[in-house]
Amino acid sequence: MQLPSSPSEKPESETPLLLLQFCILYAYNIQNMAPSLQIRVVLDSPTPVYRQVADALRSLCVGGRLAPGTKLPTVRQLAASLGIHFNTVAEAYRVLSDEGWLLIEGRRGATILDRQLPRKPNATAQAAASSRLRHLIAELQAKGLSPDWIRHETKAALESKLP
Amino acid sequence: MNPVTAAHLLALLPLAFITLSLPWLGQSRSGVLFGVTVSLDFACTPQARSVLRSYRRSVFLIALVLFAIAAAILWLSPANSPAAALVPGFTILLELLVAYLFWRRGAAAIRPHSAAIPLERHTDLVPVSTALPLLATAGSLLPLAATALLLHLRWNQIPLRFVRHWNASGVANGWATRSFSGVFGPILAGAMTVLLLTLGSFFISHANGPQMSQRRRALVPMAALAWLVAGLFCVLGLRPLLHLTPSTLLLIAAVYLFLVFGLSLWLLRRGGLAPCSSTSESYDSTPDSGWYAGIFYYNPADAAVLVPKRFGWGWTFNFARPSAWIYLGAILLFALSLTVLFK
Numbered sequence: 001m002q003l004p005s006s007p008s009e010k011p012e013s014e015t016p017l018l019l020l021q022f023c024i025l026y027a028y029n030i031q032n033m034a035p036s037l038q039i040r041v042v043l044d045s046p047t048p049v050y051r052q053v054a055d056a057l058r059s060l061c062v063g064g065r066l067a068p069g070t071k072l073p074t075v076r077q078l079a080a081s082l083g084i085h086f087n088t089v090a091e092a093y094r095v096l097s098d099e100g101w102l103l104i105e106g107r108r109g110a111t112i113l114d115r116q117l118p119r120k121p122n123a124t125a126q127a128a129a130s131s132r133l134r135h136l137i138a139e140l141q142a143k144g145l146s147p148d149w150i151r152h153e154t155k156a157a158l159e160s161k162l163p
Numbered sequence: 164m165n166p167v168t169a170a171h172l173l174a175l176l177p178l179a180f181i182t183l184s185l186p187w188l189g190q191s192r193s194g195v196l197f198g199v200t201v202s203l204d205f206a207c208t209p210q211a212r213s214v215l216r217s218y219r220r221s222v223f224l225i226a227l228v229l230f231a232i233a234a235a236i237l238w239l240s241p242a243n244s245p246a247a248a249l250v251p252g253f254t255i256l257l258e259l260l261v262a263y264l265f266w267r268r269g270a271a272a273i274r275p276h277s278a279a280i281p282l283e284r285h286t287d288l289v290p291v292s293t294a295l296p297l298l299a300t301a302g303s304l305l306p307l308a309a310t311a312l313l314l315h316l317r318w319n320q321i322p323l324r325f326v327r328h329w330n331a332s333g334v335a336n337g338w339a340t341r342s343f344s345g346v347f348g349p350i351l352a353g354a355m356t357v358l359l360l361t362l363g364s365f366f367i368s369h370a371n372g373p374q375m376s377q378r379r380r381a382l383v384p385m386a387a388l389a390w391l392v393a394g395l396f397c398v399l400g401l402r403p404l405l406h407l408t409p410s411t412l413l414l415i416a417a418v419y420l421f422l423v424f425g426l427s428l429w430l431l432r433r434g435g436l437a438p439c440s441s442t443s444e445s446y447d448s449t450p451d452s453g454w455y456a457g458i459f460y461y462n463p464a465d466a467a468v469l470v471p472k473r474f475g476w477g478w479t480f481n482f483a484r485p486s487a488w489i490y491l492g493a494i495l496l497f498a499l500s501l502t503v504l505f506k
Contacts, residue, residue: 037287037288037289038285038286038287038288039285039286039288040283040284040285041283041284041285042281042282042283043281043282043283043284043448043465044281044282044450045281072288073288078286078288079371079466080369080370080372080375081286081287081375082284082285082286082373083284083371083372083373083448083465083466083470084284084371084466084467085466086466088466
């Protein structure tokens with residue numbers, strides 16, 4: 001019985017070619033193995049798309065999945081990937097920049113800032129948040145969701161820090 | 164095998180391939196069936212399967228009949244008749260038209276089950292670099308450059324007059340002279356085709372639109388295609404030095420056809436043939452109202468320039484965007500220059 005040939009018996013001339021093939025495949029795959037951080041938008045949602053983008057990015061920041069120092073795609077790159085207008089993404093970045101989450105660096109994109117400690121909210125911001133929350137609860141109840149379910153989901157979202 | 168039979172077989176091969184792949188044309192995306200937006204699980208229901216089966220059966224049978232007629236015409240007509248040259252192209256057009264008409268019939272059957280689904284788009288925040296596949300596509304210019312250099316170095320070995328074209332019987336009917344256009348014409352045509360493919364790859368991977376990650380995955384087969392094209396034009400460019408016979412050229416053409424079919428089959432397999440088992444990745448995010456006749460997308464409210472096709476594979480333009488027209492114009496200009504160059 002013939003034993004299977006060991007790798008050392010492989011003709012030497014094939015080795016550089018195999019190595020080259022391996023390098024090309026590895027280099028291409030490594031680019032596609034980056035951790036997936038997805039954002040989703042619904043084009044026909046009553047919520048404006050810029051707000052959806054801002055909400056999605058903020059949720060990732062709050063949940064710690066976008067660490068400070070992380071580079072975000074440029075406005076045009078993100079707009080092109082989502083198939084939306086670049087002004088929409090620019091507006092979302094501006095909102096997050098105003099909130100202190102992002103440092104916009106023009107053509108170089110944007111960087112997530114270290115904003116772990118919440119700023120002390122002012123009275124106007126608190127009033128606006130309270131109003132938004134009440135409207136959202138009313139909307140959810142109008143859709144038939146029970147107060148218990150809303151309470152449970154709110155608690156779970158607060159505990160997980162994720163949407 | 165005599166050259167006429169070989170030429171007939173080569174003409175029938177793409178036709179046979181298209182005939183066999185037609186039944187899968189038109190429904191490779193979840194959430195959309197026959198160009199109608201449906202719920203994600205609708206494609207797995209008995210009604211959807213029945214419409215799909217009927218479409219595939221009808222298209223396959225008609226395409227098979229058309230293929231048989233084309234094969235008979237090709238076999239019975241004289242080798243140099245213009246009809247023989249036109250039959251494969253005409254049959255492919257006819258088959259596509261028949262498939263489209265059956266597809267529209269399928270759309271009518273599915274329309275009562277259409278559903279209002281949120282137009283969702285998603286993307287990865289971590290950008291994927293496309294430099295490597297784009298470089299690989301552009302890199303196919305290298306063998307063309309090497310061929311041009313070889314032709315330049317061996318200029319004196321090139322005959323003053325050499326065969327450029329043969330008819331189906333293998334008799335030479337076109338000659339070129341040892342001039343710049345005669346010798347470097349095929350290399351220039353190859354370079355322009357490769358440049359067009361590189362520009363196309365860049366556009367596919369950077370244009371505004373959904374399914375960015377899927378589009379970027381299409382760059383690898385585009386690079387493979389660019390290398391196949393470059394190789395073919397290198398062989399054509401080396402004709403005056405290699406003194407290739409018509410049968411050798413036919414053999415090379417046959418190998419290329421098989422390689423292109425292999426690539427196409429791989430793409431079909433990778434693209435997902437069963438809408439029932441597709442992932443959310445291939446989900447369509449264009450409103451039905453933006454589609455005209457199921458094949459033209461015109462939606463001024465959509466910023467996307469490239470959107471997934473509803474009939475066929477790949478992507479199509481949103482004709483409401485000016486950049487779509489600019490790119491289309493560039494493609495036509497390239498095609499026109501190629502025709503002029505080959506004349």
